[in-house]
Amino acid sequence: MGLFRLFILAVIGYCAYALWRKYQQHQRLQQRPTTQVTDTVRCAYCNTHSPKQTAVYANGKWYCNEQHQKLSQQ
Ligand SMILES: [Zn+2]
Incomplete structure (x- = not known):
């Protein structure tokens, strides 16, 4: 059961990281x-x-x- 929880946490962590990257690219x-x-x-x-x-x-x-400012006044 401990390994399954670790796997779920890894998936959630990866999703959060992917969303954060997408958000950063959008902002840029x-x-x-x-x-x-x-x-x-x-x-x-x-x-x-x-x-x-x-x-x-x-x-x-x-x-x-x-120079261009002076030339336009002439
Ligand atoms: Zn100019």
């Missing part, structure tokens, strides 16, 4: 697209998509660098 797949969309902006001068951290914001528009 859901996070990937949202971070890409929010972190990139389109340059108003050359239409290049660049990260928001390195982009320049001026006059209601995004630019990939300061």
Whole structure:
């Protein structure tokens, strides 16, 4: 009887582990697209998509660098 209980516990443990792995994969797949969309902006001068951290914001528009921001004002 002891061996049968051990077997049942092993099956339950494996099921819990498989469910946890599936949940982790699901979470990772859901996070990937949202971070890409929010972190990139389109340059108003050359239409290049660049990260928001390195982009320049001026006059209601995004630019990939300061040079393109100055060139668009001329
Ligand atoms: Zn640009």
